[in-house]
Amino acid sequence: MESTQSVITIRNLVKSFPMGNREFVALNGINMQVAHGEFSGLVGPSGSGKTTLLNLVGTLDLPTEGEVLVLDQSVGHLSQKKAARLRSQEIGFIFQTFNLLPVYSAFENVEFPLLIQKMGAEKRKKAVVDALEWVGLTDKARSKPAQLSGGECQRVAIARAIVKKPEIILADEPTANLDAENSHHILKTMLSINREMGTTFLFATHDEKVIGYLGRIIKLVDGRIASDEKVQLN
Amino acid sequence: MITFKLALRNLMGAGLRTWLNILVLSLSYVVIIFLHGLLDGWNQQAKTDMISWETGQGQLWQKNYDPFDPIRLQESYSPVPQELSSLVREGKLSPVLVTLATFYPEGRIQSILLKGIGTEQQVLELPTSALAGLSEEIPAIIGKRMAETNKVQAGDLITIRWRDSEGADLAAELRIMKIFSCNVPTVDAGQVWIPLDRLQSMMKVPGEATLLVSGQEELPDLTGGEWVYKDKKFLLADIDQVIKTKSVGTSVMYVVLLLLAMLAIFDTQVLSIFRRQKEIGTQIALGMTRWQVVGLFTVEGAMHAVLAALLAAVYGIPLLMFGAKVGIPMPQGTDTMGLAISDKIFPVYGAGLVLLTVIIVLITSTVVSFIPSRKIARMNPTEAIKGKIQ
Numbered sequence: 078m079e080s081t082q083s084v085i086t087i088r089n090l091v092k093s094f095p096m097g098n099r100e101f102v103a104l105n106g107i108n109m110q111v112a113h114g115e116f117s118g119l120v121g122p123s124g125s126g127k128t129t130l131l132n133l134v135g136t137l138d139l140p141t142e143g144e145v146l147v148l149d150q151s152v153g154h155l156s157q158k159k160a161a162r163l164r165s166q167e168i169g170f171i172f173q174t175f176n177l178l179p180v181y182s183a184f185e186n187v188e189f190p191l192l193i194q195k196m197g198a199e200k201r202k203k204a205v206v207d208a209l210e211w212v213g214l215t216d217k218a219r220s221k222p223a224q225l226s227g228g229e230c231q232r233v234a235i236a237r238a239i240v241k242k243p244e245i246i247l248a249d250e251p252t253a254n255l256d257a258e259n260s261h262h263i264l265k266t267m268l269s270i271n272r273e274m275g276t277t278f279l280f281a282t283h284d285e286k287v288i289g290y291l292g293r294i295i296k297l298v299d300g301r302i303a304s305d306e307k308v309q310l311n
Numbered sequence: 312m313i314t315f316k317l318a319l320r321n322l323m324g325a326g327l328r329t330w331l332n333i334l335v336l337s338l339s340y341v342v343i344i345f346l347h348g349l350l351d352g353w354n355q356q357a358k359t360d361m362i363s364w365e366t367g368q369g370q371l372w373q374k375n376y377d378p379f380d381p382i383r384l385q386e387s388y389s390p391v392p393q394e395l396s397s398l399v400r401e402g403k404l405s406p407v408l409v410t411l412a413t414f415y416p417e418g419r420i421q422s423i424l425l426k427g428i429g430t431e432q433q434v435l436e437l438p439t440s441a442l443a444g445l446s447e448e449i450p451a452i453i454g455k456r457m458a459e460t461n462k463v464q465a466g467d468l469i470t471i472r473w474r475d476s477e478g479a480d481l482a483a484e485l486r487i488m489k490i491f492s493c494n495v496p497t498v499d500a501g502q503v504w505i506p507l508d509r510l511q512s513m514m515k516v517p518g519e520a521t522l523l524v525s526g527q528e529e530l531p532d533l534t535g536g537e538w539v540y541k542d543k544k545f546l547l548a549d550i551d552q553v554i555k556t557k558s559v560g561t562s563v564m565y566v567v568l569l570l571l572a573m574l575a576i577f578d579t580q581v582l583s584i585f586r587r588q589k590e591i592g593t594q595i596a597l598g599m600t601r602w603q604v605v606g607l608f609t610v611e612g613a614m615h616a617v618l619a620a621l622l623a624a625v626y627g628i629p630l631l632m633f634g635a636k637v638g639i640p641m642p643q644g645t646d647t648m649g650l651a652i653s654d655k656i657f658p659v660y661g662a663g664l665v666l667l668t669v670i671i672v673l674i675t676s677t678v679v680s681f682i683p684s685r686k687i688a689r690m691n692p693t694e695a696i697k698g699k700i701q
Contacts, residue, residue: 128693132693135596137596137692137693138692138693157600157601161595161598161599161600164595164596164597164598165597165598165599166598170593170596170597172593172696174589174697174698176590176593176596176696178590178594179324179590180323180325180326181324185320189594189597190597192317193313193597193598193599194598195313237597
């Protein structure tokens with residue numbers, strides 16, 4: 078599914094945060110491109126800048142210097158409204174702690190991004206059922222997050238990310254709170270989504286299990302890209 | 312529409328917390344409307360009683376008569392005009408003669424207003440028929456307050472002293488025929504009512520009166536003569552002023568109740584925003600703008616008021632209607648504290664009061680919900696996603 082068409086382009090990216098009287102540079106001189114359909118990951122120890130980079134690609138943060146282009150749109154120049162629209166239509170998020178809305182059922186959680194898109198009721202229902210089928214949770218549609226296991230919660234989060242058929246899915250440590258079995262289950266699901274739907278995945282992880290599934294490993298150390306290599310998957 | 316749907320979903324999902332808030336707010340609605348209705352009912356009753364017991368639909372005052380100047384009472388009577396005698400005969404106009412007197416109940420002494428009124432009059436609700444019959448003693452009726460203050464009972468014989476129109480000091484005994492209960496202090500406290508013809512003869516002013524109480528608003532024009540017309544608006548000016556003053560007090564109570572209800576919403580909102588930072592961050596990540604999230608939280612808060620109005624309607628309407636039908640019993644003895652209050656007050660609920668209360672609560676709760684929600688607009692979504700307190 079991978080093509081040469083770039084969905085993410087990063088040029089000379091610098092991101093710094095004020096820390097007391099000085100600036101902490103989280104990302105320094107990042108240049109990279111992610112092609113459509115890639116199953117790639119930002120790998121590195123804590124504090125290496127993985128999540129910061131993911132947040133910038135996800136239009137949740139703004140670059141200090143340089144440029145982040147997502148689907149040819151410069152993150153630094155997007156209005157809040159346009160950034161929200163980009164997230165709503167083209168970017169799916171999967172978080173380490175699932176971040177499901179606690180008072181909603183699994184069905185309602187998956188439905189949420191489509192409600193924001195103002196999709197019609199019938200189309201919405203079909204899309205939610207399809208997404209839940211993808212992750213094998215149709216029988217848990219009415220369950221609230223508190224009634225689900227960690228693995229099930231993350232599968233609901235994956236369904237929520239894919240339901241709107243985004244171009245890019247950003248997954249921040251998606252297996253950090255899961256056991257090995259659930260981790261593999263989740264990763265296989267995401268890989269099959271990548272292969273069948275052509276969705277681009279960008280992970281932030283330091284979990285070896287995840288790294289084993291990645292088609293491209295971008296290693297970050299102290300806010301810089303230390304290595305960037307493609308891996309041949311079986 | 313989506314915001315309303317999501318807000319309702321969030322509220323319903325919050326379960327007991329939502330229902331507790333809604334219950335508190337609905338109680339505020341009902342209590343505010345009830346208290347307002349009670350005071351409106353009290354005011355309306357007080358005015359009706361004033362008209363029925365004292366003012367009638369209007370009065371003609373002898374030109375020298377001034378209720379606040381007892382010294383001039385001796386100069387404040389004139390013959391009832393000829394052109395009004397038919398109205399008097401038809402019972403549409405009731406002459407009243409007023410003079411100062413001294414009352415000696417069981418050896419004590421009290422200054423009173425001695426009032427003469429027709430025994431067959433039907434303009435005022437005073438039980439004047441009780442004054443008919445006696446010929447040797449002077450029959451009198453007094454109010455409950457007057458009786459209690461002077462420890463007088465029906466059947467008692469009381470000495471009174473008065474001065475006639477020629478300045479002679481006279482005394483006689485009068486028999487208390489009836490003690491009436493009335494909510495209007497000005498026809499009760501310090502007043503003794505006797506038959507008009509007896510007082511006219513005691514005062515040596517046959518056919519004369521101090522004022523004429525009318526049962527109808529239209530009276531012949533007597534401008535320029537001995538009599539001055541006082542309309543209902545003038546006669547009720549004092550009570551209108553009291554009502555106006557009371558309504559300021561009511562408004563204060565209204566605001567206090569409203570503030571209590573709003574405090575509940577404000578607290579819920581602040582707590583909600585504090586607890587739901589991760590949710591807020593997630594909503595932004597899923598494609599909502601910050602101001603959309605602010606809107607969602609504001610609508611959530613305001614929706615408390617809408618749901619509370621519905622809940623209040625469910626139990627409040629039957630409850631308030633029942634109260635308005637059977638009346639609210641007032642504690643005994645309130646009238647001795649100087650309050651003109653009947654045994655029961657029948658609350659009056661106007662559509663305006665209900666509508667205004669709902670609108671005010673709705674607007675205030677929206678504002679109160681919006682104020683803490685503005686914080687969301689300043690949140691850093693990347694921190695909020697992690698649930699970090701900002």
